[in-house]
Amino acid sequence: MTENYFNYFTEIEEHFQKARGTSLFLLSPLDWALIEAWKNGGIPLEAVLRGIDAAFEKWRARPPRSRIHMVNSVAYCAQAVAAEAQAMADGVAGRRKETPVPFPEQDISAYLQRNAATLRDSGQEDLATAVAALDREDLRADLETLEQHLTAIEEKMIARVRAQASDAELLEARQSLDRQLKPYRGKMSADQLAMLERQFLDRRLLESARLPRLSLFYLAS
Secondary structure, three states: OEOOHHHHHHHHHHHHHHHHOOOOOOOOHHHHHHHHHHHHOOOOHHHHHHHHHHHHHHHHOOOHHHOOOOOOOHHHHHHHHHHHHHHHHOOOOOOOOEOOOOOOHHHHHHHHHHHHHHHHHOOOHHHHHHHHOOOOHHHHOOHHHHHHHHHHHHHHHHHHHHHHOOHHHHHHHHHHHHHHHHHHHHHOOHHHHHHHHHHHHHHHHHHHOOOOOOOOHHHHO
16 A cells, blocks of 8 residues: 555644644644545645645745745645646656555454444434444455445435535535635636535535544544
């Protein structure tokens, strides 16, 4: 398995905080949605980390009077991340490093059981049963296959929540996204914006419904 696949979220968060020079800085819902959009879009972790570094190098190269405001969102780095991802796709950045899976089987089992219980408490009995059924030794040893199963269940859960959401809920979520995204729209392509909107809305609706994220990325985050 290439790179520290399931540490995608935490490594980006820690790298951004380090580049910003403020370890206590908390990422916003927009930031998390953007990171998830990168993950789902297949953007390599290394490309994101390099893009963050490049964006901050460019920011620090500005005259002091142009650096009055701090970089307050991962979205500021979107253009640089896209450039690094393209460079890697073109073979410019070289090979990615291989690292071991970051958590043991007992942690995976506890994670699956916890999410199954949350789903059951939320009235999603069929989804809870499906998640609990994945707590098997063969799947805990084959994380890519396990992740595929979890993704399929999560997609079904998200489709269900979207169908149940009211027009008012969807409108409020989109308005919230527009407010947060306004300073960064010029740094993203139409495809990036569309993917980000989808991830942001999905996160917002699942949080409102008190439903868990099922991907193993959230075990590492």
